[in-house]
Amino acid sequence: MAVFTAVSLDDVSEWIKQFPLGKALAVRGIASGIENSNFFITTESGEHVLTIFENLSFEQLPFYLNLMRHLAERGVLVPAPVANDKGELIVPLHGKPAAIVSKLEGSSQMAPQPAHCAAVGAMLARMHLAARDFPLTQPNLRGLDWWNAVTPTVLPFLSDSNAHLLRAEMHFQESYATCEHYKRLARGPVHADLFRNNVMFVGERLAGFFDFYFAGCDTWLFDVAVTVNDWCIDLDTGVLDEARVRAMLDAYHAVRPFTAHEQASWQPMLRAAALRFWLSRLFDFYQPRAAEMLTPHDPTHFERILRERIATPAPRLF
Numbered sequence: 001m002a003v004f005t006a007v008s009l010d011d012v013s014e015w016i017k018q019f020p021l022g023k024a025l026a027v028r029g030i031a032s033g034i035e036n037s038n039f040f041i042t043t044e045s046g047e048h049v050l051t052i053f054e055n056l057s058f059e060q061l062p063f064y065l066n067l068m069r070h071l072a073e074r075g076v077l078v079p080a081p082v083a084n085d086k087g088e089l090i091v092p093l094h095g096k097p098a099a100i101v102s103k104l105e106g107s108s109q110m111a112p113q114p115a116h117c118a119a120v121g122a123m124l125a126r127m128h129l130a131a132r133d134f135p136l137t138q139p140n141l142r143g144l145d146w147w148n149a150v151t152p153t154v155l156p157f158l159s160d161s162n163a164h165l166l167r168a169e170m171h172f173q174e175s176y177a178t179c180e181h182y183k184r185l186a187r188g189p190v191h192a193d194l195f196r197n198n199v200m201f202v203g204e205r206l207a208g209f210f211d212f213y214f215a216g217c218d219t220w221l222f223d224v225a226v227t228v229n230d231w232c233i234d235l236d237t238g239v240l241d242e243a244r245v246r247a248m249l250d251a252y253h254a255v256r257p258f259t260a261h262e263q264a265s266w267q268p269m270l271r272a273a274a275l276r277f278w279l280s281r282l283f284d285f286y287q288p289r290a291a292e293m294l295t296p297h298d299p300t301h302f303e304r305i306l307r308e309r310i311a312t313p314a315p316r317l318f
């Protein structure tokens with residue numbers, strides 16, 4: 001497990017008095033996160049999740065917490081942050097920023113069927129529409145500028161073939177980002193990390209999206225591409241599964257119709273979404289952050305997906 005700030009029931013009992021949740025009855029650490037310290041908290045008013053942010057600052061957090069609140073108020077299934085008696089969503093605990101959100105029911109669906117992909121596609125489109133009037137802006141902090149910053153730090157570790165792939169793809173993406181189709185893509189707040197492990201299901205019923213801490217303003221199509229690249233693939237080969245792709249895209253399109261500019265940008269965007277996670281996994285693999293005892297995710301998975309998206313024509317968006 002990663003850095004973990006220990007929190008006892010005594011610590012929480014005092015701290016939670018500022019929230020309208022009643023007494024804290026139990027605290028249980030959640031072992032699976034790698035970015036933050038998470039705890040299930042049982043209070044007199046029910047189950048909640050306490051997150052202590054290990055890497056994000058007090059300045060970056062209002063965008064994420066307020067976005068979740070905005071979406072929850074509009075009926076999108078996301079954890080609702082709870083404000084303290086001063087109306088604050090981010091309150092220090094042990095000197096680090098912390099927040100309490102509602103606990104989603106269910107569990108992650110790690111072997112999704114078309115019905116799950118359809119539910120995710122429809123909710124993703126609803127989320128994009130519901131965030132249109134969200135007043136805060138923050139760029140996608142893992143966008144093109146970050147790719148440019150990280151590329152030279154990982155290139156020395158790569159084989160000739162992978163270094164060539166990375167340079168060529170960066171060149172392609174930089175050039176694509178200046179074209180007319182790209183400039184006309186719809187934009188707004190996006191989740192940007194909607195993998196299988198960030199969605200809860202109860203059977204085939206979607207119970208919610210969570211882990212908004214890579215969210216930022218970017219093209220909606222990028223969000224769709226990130227999601228398709230994880231939910232709709234054969235995990236061994238990275239090849240897209242036609243039935244799951246169709247289910248997700250058709251369900252999204254029924255709520256928020258795709259445009260011709262998005263159709264023209266679909267293959268470049270599937271490549272961009274693969275590149276983004278190849279780069280972050282390479283970065284975590286070769287430049288691991290100090291004080292973290294993590295097994296980094298396998299970068300080869302996204303190298304394979306990127307090569308596959310370059311080689312194979314993308315399915316139609318609609």
Ligand SMILES: Nc1ncnc2c1ncn2[C@@H]1O[C@H](COP(=O)(O)OP(=O)(O)OP(=O)(O)O)[C@@H](O)[C@H]1O
Pocket residue numbers: 030032033034035036037038049079101102103104105197210211213
């Ligand atoms: N609102 C919530 N409702 C129910 N469970 C939650 C909620 N938030 C987090 N969890 C649980 O805590 C685990 C870790 O949360 P999360 O993925 O946000 O942590 P993280 O440290 O940002 O992890 P990572 O970056 O590895 O995905 C999740 O897998 C989930 O089981």
Ligand SMILES: N[C@@H](CCO)C(=O)O
Pocket residue numbers: 193195277280281297
């Ligand atoms: N979803 C990312 C991890 C960061 O949440 C990955 O699989 O590389």
